[in-house]
Amino acid sequence: MKHPQYNPALDNPPLTEAEMDELDQLLLSAATDESVMDMESLDGYLTALLLTPTLPDADVWVPGLWNSDDPDSSPFASGKQTKRVVQLALRHLASIDRQLKEGPDTLEPLFGIAEIPGSDDASDVVVDAELWCIGFLHAxxxxxxxxxxxxxxPELADQLAPIILLGGDPDSMTPEQVEMxxxxxxRDALSRMVPEAVSALYARAVAARN
Structure with missing residues (x-):
């Protein structure tokens, strides 16, 4: 199967909320115990792809959406569903790409958010980027x-630490890292540091392309 390559010159409108829900449900319908990707992890996955000097081939990163390295594989019941997932993923990739080009500070990563019980302030929330970081490390x-x-x-160590801690396997961590x-x-404090890491990595990627 030859998956379409990402072309930033194409008009790829951002996903609507309904389309994001559709993509989320399609991904979850194909999930197994070894591979669970939803919109949060997909967002991290696609962001990491854009932070490399050269975007990997679509036949490499698309199968990764369902934890495969076989470009001919698909967990979906029909080719139509596979095509729809790829189409929506490409549009979301384009949306992230536009945000990065406008300035990493404009990036709005899809992190998990929970309201703090008992708080009357709607903006008083706890942020958890675990799934986003898992997707990032997967890419x-x-x-x-x-x-x-x-x-x-070493210049990136402090900035990348939150992604590694939140997205890494606790079984491979030291007791000190697990405590963190x-x-x-x-987790909220670490999650709020992730956008800074994205900014640093994007600057590196742009410099490597020029």
Missing amino acids: AALTPDHWNAMFDD IASSEA
């Missing part, structure tokens, strides 16, 4: 040479 695994260099760069993500308050 990073597609181009390990590039991302290993980023993760090993143990409370909702700690």
Whole structure:
């Protein structure tokens, strides 16, 4: 199967709320115990793709949506469903790309948000970027040479730490690292640091392209 490549020159309007719900449900319908991707993790996944000097081939990153490396694989019941998922994912990729180009500060990542019980302030919420970071690291695994260099760069270590902590496997962490993500308050603080990491990585990607 030859999946369509991302073309930033095409007119790709942002997904409507209904289309985001549709894509979320399609992804969840194809999920297995080994692979669960929803809109939060997809958003992180697509963001990571755009932070590389060269976007991976669609036949590499599209199967990754359902945790496969086979371009001919699809967990959906029909080719029509597969095509719809790819179409919607490409449009969301374009939306993230536009935000990054306008300025990383305009990026609105899809993080989990929960209201604080007992608070009368609607803006008083706890943010959790775990699923977003899991998706981000999943995409990073597609181009390990590039991302290993980023993760090993001491200049980026502090900025990338929140993504690694929130999206990493707790079983592979030290007790100190597990403690750093143990409370909702700690996860909220780390989650709010993720956009800064995206800004730093985007600057690196732009510099590498020029």
